Amino acid sequence: MTIEFEQSQTDVLILGAGGAGLFAALHASTLAPDAHITIAVKGLLGKCGCTRMVQGGFNAAMAAEDSIERHFMDTIEGGKWLNNQDLAWTLVNEAPRRIRELENELGCFFDRNPDGSLHQKAFAGQTFDRTVHKGDLTGIEIINRLAEQVWKRGIHRLEDHRAVELIRSKDGSGLAGVLMMDMRTGKFRLVQAKAVLLATGGGPTMYKYHTPSGDKSCDGMAMALRAGLPLRDMEMVQFHPTGLIAGPGTRITGTIIEEGLRGYGGHLLGGDKQRFMATYDDRAERATRDIVSRAMYSEMRKGNIGPNGGLYITMKHLDAKEVRTRFKGMVQRCHDCGFDLVAGDVEVVPTAHYMMGGVEFASDCQTELPGLFAAGEDTGGVHGANRLGGNGVANSTVFGGIAGDAIARWLPDHGVFREPDLDAAKAAVAATQYPFRIEGGHMPAIREKLYDVMWEDAGILRDAGSLARARAAVDDLHGELMRTGIADDNRAYNLSWHDWLNLESQILISKVVIEAALVRDDSRGAHFREDFPETRDLETSRYTKATLADKAISITTEPVIFNRIKPGETLLSD
Amino acid sequence: MARVHRNHPAYWAFVIHRLSGLGLAAFLPVHLYVLGLALSDSTAFADFISWSNTPALKALETLLVVFLSAHLSGGLRLLALEFLDWRNWQKTLVALSGGFSLCIGLVFLLYAY
Amino acid sequence: MSLPSARTESFLWLAQRISAMVLAVCVTVHIATMIIAVQGGLSAAEIISRVGGSRLWLGFYLVFVTAVAIHAPIGLKSVLREMTALPMRRIELLVGLFAIVIAALGLRAAFGLYGLGGQ
Amino acid sequence: MQTDQISVSIWRGGEDGKYQTYRVPRLESQTVLDVVTYIQRELDPSLSYRFACRVGVCGSCAMTVNGKARWTCRTHVSRVADGGAITLAPLRNLPVVKDLVVDMAVFFDKWEKALGSFVGDQTRDQALAAVSPADPRRREASAGIECIGCGICYATCDVVDWNKDYLGPAAMNRAWTLINDARDVARLPRLQAIAGDNGCLGCHSQQGCVERCPKSLNPTVAIAGLKRESMKAALKGELS
Numbered sequence A: 001m002t003i004e005f006e007q008s009q010t011d012v013l014i015l016g017a018g019g020a021g022l023f024a025a026l027h028a029s030t031l032a033p034d035a036h037i038t039i040a041v042k043g044l045l046g047k048c049g050c051t052r053m054v055q056g057g058f059n060a061a062m063a064a065e066d067s068i069e070r071h072f073m074d075t076i077e078g079g080k081w082l083n084n085q086d087l088a089w090t091l092v093n094e095a096p097r098r099i100r101e102l103e104n105e106l107g108c109f110f111d112r113n114p115d116g117s118l119h120q121k122a123f124a125g126q127t128f129d130r131t132v133h134k135g136d137l138t139g140i141e142i143i144n145r146l147a148e149q150v151w152k153r154g155i156h157r158l159e160d161h162r163a164v165e166l167i168r169s170k171d172g173s174g175l176a177g178v179l180m181m182d183m184r185t186g187k188f189r190l191v192q193a194k195a196v197l198l199a200t201g202g203g204p205t206m207y208k209y210h211t212p213s214g215d216k217s218c219d220g221m222a223m224a225l226r227a228g229l230p231l232r233d234m235e236m237v238q239f240h241p242t243g244l245i246a247g248p249g250t251r252i253t254g255t256i257i258e259e260g261l262r263g264y265g266g267h268l269l270g271g272d273k274q275r276f277m278a279t280y281d282d283r284a285e286r287a288t289r290d291i292v293s294r295a296m297y298s299e300m301r302k303g304n305i306g307p308n309g310g311l312y313i314t315m316k317h318l319d320a321k322e323v324r325t326r327f328k329g330m331v332q333r334c335h336d337c338g339f340d341l342v343a344g345d346v347e348v349v350p351t352a353h354y355m356m357g358g359v360e361f362a363s364d365c366q367t368e369l370p371g372l373f374a375a376g377e378d379t380g381g382v383h384g385a386n387r388l389g390g391n392g393v394a395n396s397t398v399f400g401g402i403a404g405d406a407i408a409r410w411l412p413d414h415g416v417f418r419e420p421d422l423d424a425a426k427a428a429v430a431a432t433q434y435p436f437r438i439e440g441g442h443m444p445a446i447r448e449k450l451y452d453v454m455w456e457d458a459g460i461l462r463d464a465g466s467l468a469r470a471r472a473a474v475d476d477l478h479g480e481l482m483r484t485g486i487a488d489d490n491r492a493y494n495l496s497w498h499d500w501l502n503l504e505s506q507i508l509i510s511k512v513v514i515e516a517a518l519v520r521d522d523s524r525g526a527h528f529r530e531d532f533p534e535t536r537d538l539e540t541s542r543y544t545k546a547t548l549a550d551k552a553i554s555i556t557t558e559p560v561i562f563n564r565i566k567p568g569e570t571l572l573s574d
Numbered sequence B: 001m002a003r004v005h006r007n008h009p010a011y012w013a014f015v016i017h018r019l020s021g022l023g024l025a026a027f028l029p030v031h032l033y034v035l036g037l038a039l040s041d042s043t044a045f046a047d048f049i050s051w052s053n054t055p056a057l058k059a060l061e062t063l064l065v066v067f068l069s070a071h072l073s074g075g076l077r078l079l080a081l082e083f084l085d086w087r088n089w090q091k092t093l094v095a096l097s098g099g100f101s102l103c104i105g106l107v108f109l110l111y112a113y
Numbered sequence C: 001m002s003l004p005s006a007r008t009e010s011f012l013w014l015a016q017r018i019s020a021m022v023l024a025v026c027v028t029v030h031i032a033t034m035i036i037a038v039q040g041g042l043s044a045a046e047i048i049s050r051v052g053g054s055r056l057w058l059g060f061y062l063v064f065v066t067a068v069a070i071h072a073p074i075g076l077k078s079v080l081r082e083m084t085a086l087p088m089r090r091i092e093l094l095v096g097l098f099a100i101v102i103a104a105l106g107l108r109a110a111f112g113l114y115g116l117g118g119q
Numbered sequence D: 001m002q003t004d005q006i007s008v009s010i011w012r013g014g015e016d017g018k019y020q021t022y023r024v025p026r027l028e029s030q031t032v033l034d035v036v037t038y039i040q041r042e043l044d045p046s047l048s049y050r051f052a053c054r055v056g057v058c059g060s061c062a063m064t065v066n067g068k069a070r071w072t073c074r075t076h077v078s079r080v081a082d083g084g085a086i087t088l089a090p091l092r093n094l095p096v097v098k099d100l101v102v103d104m105a106v107f108f109d110k111w112e113k114a115l116g117s118f119v120g121d122q123t124r125d126q127a128l129a130a131v132s133p134a135d136p137r138r139r140e141a142s143a144g145i146e147c148i149g150c151g152i153c154y155a156t157c158d159v160v161d162w163n164k165d166y167l168g169p170a171a172m173n174r175a176w177t178l179i180n181d182a183r184d185v186a187r188l189p190r191l192q193a194i195a196g197d198n199g200c201l202g203c204h205s206q207q208g209c210v211e212r213c214p215k216s217l218n219p220t221v222a223i224a225g226l227k228r229e230s231m232k233a234a235l236k237g238e239l240s
């Protein structure tokens, strides 16, 4: 066994190349032009992560009749008062500037009204049409433009590089660097940095049905937890009601069928091909994400399902030509994969979409660990118990930019290369190579079981019993993973090795989700406890905080601070 | 196998344009040289003409005419594409130019015998 | 070895396109006369009787030859650049020679034919 | 009817690899990416390939499928299985990392070389430009903007193969959208970047790019636009 790694240095190391990572790189390079900045990413820069997958758009109070306060209230109400109000306030305040930066400085072109002014569309759960978009492929526009600017600035790239472990300084006082793996060779490199940004984008990919891209596996959250940082609100996992389902044999399962279809009049049908939403909510198919997801899950539990275990969405009662032109991309996507969205019934299922929880961080993106900053979907607190559609990409770009600024300002006074704890780095290399040292086991089976457990027992509807089952099952799966090896024939771009490491992160974070869900004994937002269906008093709201010590997860709760507005109040004058 | 990415009309049009261009360029010096013979030595020229009346050379000549007309029509298509911003007409144009050059070749054949 | 500048390349490209447009007319006329001429059986006498002494035909062929001497070498340049490993210098030399040969042979033929008839 | 198995030959190794054949169960809703995934998960764990979004937005999963470059996450097996057989190779014209994975660095370097990045003169503190979506230049830009950078056009174009310095269709398609972007102020440097035989004049309208682009973009038309604009610049003496 070899415990070897190269070492290199960079002033600023950014982990992840989504909206958060790319914005941070641009802002840091603007304010600190002499700093050596490196972006490390698990795939190719600009071609992975979820920011690229954003369809709906980006919330920003840009219109004269809209206001920052209104966006703030919608965010807090949507978050069921669990948000960190300073973070939410920062989000809504910066969002319009970020849009203008994207347009004026980076070259994004968002959809316009016929008179040339910005078009903003409606998104569920908001009292104003404030979602800025580029058709239904907003993310491609944002990430392409960001990536171009990053290429242009000559910012150093470590592509196909996986962050494996955050390495503290020898004296433990701060972060010294990050152990990386060059996926193309399977070799390790300890990158020392004065400042590190964690922007690996979380991603609830441990659920049987999930939307995020395949490179996301909660690595950042897992690394942060192992480095001693607390994660908040981890029980809050958002499900999108309509994910495609075509069986476990296809990667297309779990990907999104656009929400706009329901808004436009699409019907949800049970396995019996009858509508059912009206029995759950007056708005029927147009109810909010969480309500529709729960209703669908309830129907599925009753066994009212199609051949792949899902329900159906259908547009066939609507004008075919209209459907085809309005939802061209969706129709084409379904067609490519063998489904007829215009005249047929497409089987769908709620799908895990977003984690509201994550690393605790301050409004300037600093974390508890000196030298470590965090932004984007890796972080928690901005959205509270539920994220508004359109606040996800706003979150990653707003805080990514702030992180870049903050790091640049932080460098002159605090930026030093700390002496890395080489033993910790060696231990991390050894742990990463662990699967090569054992034999046997069947990894795909572990993944499938994890999917099932999380979906059935820690998913849309949960209770103490199901969560206890999940806890035991995930523990078992962890044991099973530790007995599952990989043939050591070629470490270059060895996807199976990465699958193993992904599973390791996913299992750790699954445990955190389960533990946090057990502690939160009320229902709110995305978290629904069948044994505690009511929402407790908002005034005494507490949020969960998970830490890891000696391989054991512990959850504490902290009071939510209502420093800007208290439940029942509003910032709006009308 | 490795070449099927080339199997579409516009690529064939490119190949034909290139081959015909090369063919014409190769033929041109010969053609001009032979014409030049007509003035310095008209018997040699006549000899050449009668020699070139053999079926094989007639076929070659026809091929050249087809080349010329193919290159002409293909060239017009390219000029249209480059200067007139014609978006989705290309396939039609490929077909038209192909058809045109065949016609010319056939007309030539008909008259030549 | 330095490549020709983008500006030179652009002018050559344009020259090739413009000469192509000119050739389009010339070739059409050429094909038409050929079909008509071949009908009566191609002979030196036929060609000379048509072209000899005719200023119009002389002008036509001069334009034709000039256009071809511009068009074909530029075309060959890109073919050679893409499909052979020849260095650019060598290619420029080759196609330059080709242009001169075409022009020389072409002008000789055109003036020669013109001079033969009409006296 | 479909046979219940397909035979899949896959390029294994680097530039000098060889094909290896696998038999994969045929499923109803199965994409080429699913086939590759199945092989890696169940038959040969060391198989390497690239993907991320799995729904056609990231452009990571492109490979050569039976000789043609395609996005594999959106390519249903029934569309390509040729008598129950599929041959998979990495994209052409890019260096192979391993198996089906290529290094796309040159592709994006050329994107940058073509000045495929916006240069504006407004800041985040100024209002957005009013641009009518019906404006002809805007329409032209919009027609080419949804490129996912998959490299399929680049892999299909023979000029890329013949001339290592040729910028290629995607980079120039992007440059053309910027030339038509009323807010951009780098028109001339961009025309200088894409002029000449390594740029737009290198394109011989083979149109493999148009034929294969999974987003139905038309780089040929974009490049033709660049030819015209760079020619005007040359005539005005703006090129060097």
Ligand SMILES: Cc1cc2nc3c(=O)[nH]c(=O)nc-3n(C[C@H](O)[C@H](O)[C@H](O)COP(=O)(O)OP(=O)(O)OC[C@H]3O[C@@H](n4cnc5c(N)ncnc54)[C@H](O)[C@@H]3O)c2cc1C
Pocket (backbone or CB within 6 Å): A015, A016, A017, A018, A019, A020, A021, A040, A041, A042, A043, A048, A049, A050, A051, A052, A053, A054, A055, A056, A057, A058, A059, A161, A162, A163, A164, A199, A200, A201, A202, A211, A212, A213, A215, A216, A217, A219, A220, A256, A353, A354, A375, A376, A377, A378, A389, A390, A391, A392, A393, A394, A396
């Ligand atoms: C299908 C879909 C549609 C969505 N639509 C919307 C929408 O309409 N509106 C909205 O507001 N939000 C939407 N979201 C959510 C939004 O996309 C995300 O919240 C946000 O973009 C996350 O940005 P990020 O920068 O934090 O992470 P990402 O953009 O996901 O980027 C994470 C990056 O980290 C890298 N990475 C991961 N692990 C490692 C590692 N170990 N080492 C190195 N790098 C690593 C990844 O490769 C990636 O580059 C959508 C999400 C999905 C999946």
Ligand code: HEM
Pocket (backbone or CB within 6 Å): B017, B018, B019, B020, B021, B022, B024, B025, B028, B071, B072, B073, B074, B075, B076, B078, B079, C017, C020, C021, C023, C024, C025, C027, C068, C071, C072, C074, C075, C076, C078, C079, D203, D204, D205
């Ligand atoms: C006698 C006449 C001609 C000769 C010898 C000739 C020769 C050539 C050659 C050798 C090429 C290069 C081929 C290539 O790049 O693939 C070429 C290209 C071209 N020719 Fe011609 N040609 C002739 C007539 C014409 C005519 C009549 C037209 C058009 C109307 C024309 C239009 C073109 C165009 C547009 C190209 C450029 C192709 C490209 O760059 O892709 N040519 N020609």
Ligand code: SF4
Pocket (backbone or CB within 6 Å): D059, D146, D147, D148, D149, D150, D151, D152, D153, D154, D169, D170, D173, D209, D212, D213, D214, D215, D216, D217, D219
């Ligand atoms: S132009 Fe089309 S084929 Fe080329 S990279 Fe863009 S999306 Fe892919």
Ligand code: F3S
Pocket (backbone or CB within 6 Å): D156, D157, D158, D159, D160, D168, D169, D202, D203, D204, D205, D206, D207, D208, D209, D210, D219, D220, D223
């Ligand atoms: S395939 Fe190549 S030659 Fe031009 S038209 Fe497309 S770039």
Ligand code: FES
Pocket (backbone or CB within 6 Å): D051, D052, D053, D054, D055, D056, D057, D058, D059, D060, D061, D062, D071, D072, D073, D074
């Ligand atoms: S995996 Fe993203 S386009 Fe195929």
